[in-house]
């Protein structure tokens with residue numbers, strides 16, 4: 198419904214914009230630190246950090262450094278952190294066994310964060326790509342990414358993460374049926390309170406490029422992910438995926454990437470009214486940072502404006518590499 202507007206001069210819409218106070222009073226959407234989930238990269242080793250070349254300000258950290266960073270994030274009020282492992286080529290096999298090893302990098306990081314920063318919620322990623330020789334999210338048989346055998350492996354991976362203490366599991370693989378299978382396994386293992394944030398509408402996007410560098414997957418990937426990730430031309434399909442994942446037991450749903458898919462965020466929120474998240478992915482972060490570094494954009498301002506856009510589109514939260522910087526800025530301004 199479009200509200201009717203009295204004709205000029207009764208309605209001078211600029212009246213409500215005349216001062217910071219009037220603008221604050223009439224502002225519909227705001228960003229707060231509660232909206233942020235911080236994705237981090239964990240690597241092997243001790244007390245070390247290496248920069249990710251294509252993502253200014255982002256580093257891969259060893260487990261002890263991840264725990265320290267989580268503590269800082271907790272102190273900033275960031276409610277959740279999401280772990281992605283950078284695995285050595287030698288840890289990648291055809292059977293992806295490392296994915297459900299109780300001592301793999303992700304599971305070590307979960308335990309270390311729970312120990313050092315017990316109040317921050319720990320989210321994980323469920324997909325085989327960090328442990329797969331060919332870089333795919335599922336098993337490859339005769340050149341095809343197979344669904345059902347992959348789902349069995351994802352269940353084992355999710356259970357190991359829940360055992361290690363994860364609060365939120367994030368299946369990002371786009372196989373069919375994985376949410377239901379993971380939910381059932383969690384229930385029978387007694388993990389009733391471990392929640393699932395499903396990457397429900399995950400598009401086959403070129404914006405994941407810098408991430409694949411960050412986790413060392415670019416070199417490994419053979420072919421593309423078009424047979425399981427969504428076609429960027431589709432919109433209705435996102436609603437079917439969200440409906441399906443909710444029916445199978447997802448607590449929260451995600452749209453990914455973020456900025457080019459704000460229309461999907463809005464449709465999902467309006468259609469279902471469930472906790473809805475967007476992932477402002479590596480390529481979105483990289484392009485804003487690159488422009489800011491060149492002095493072509495005001496980095497702080499575009500960071501905050503882009504994050505606020507997700508709120509306006511109906512999201513309840515945003516996975517963003519900007520999380521600590523945005524949190525610090527909001528703290529400084531409050």
Ligand code: PBG
Pocket residue numbers: 322323324326334369370404405406407408409422477478479480
């Ligand atoms: C892997 C996964 C990807 C991202 C999150 N989980 C990459 C992919 O699907 O190839 C991308 C995140 C980003 O670009 O920031 N399952």
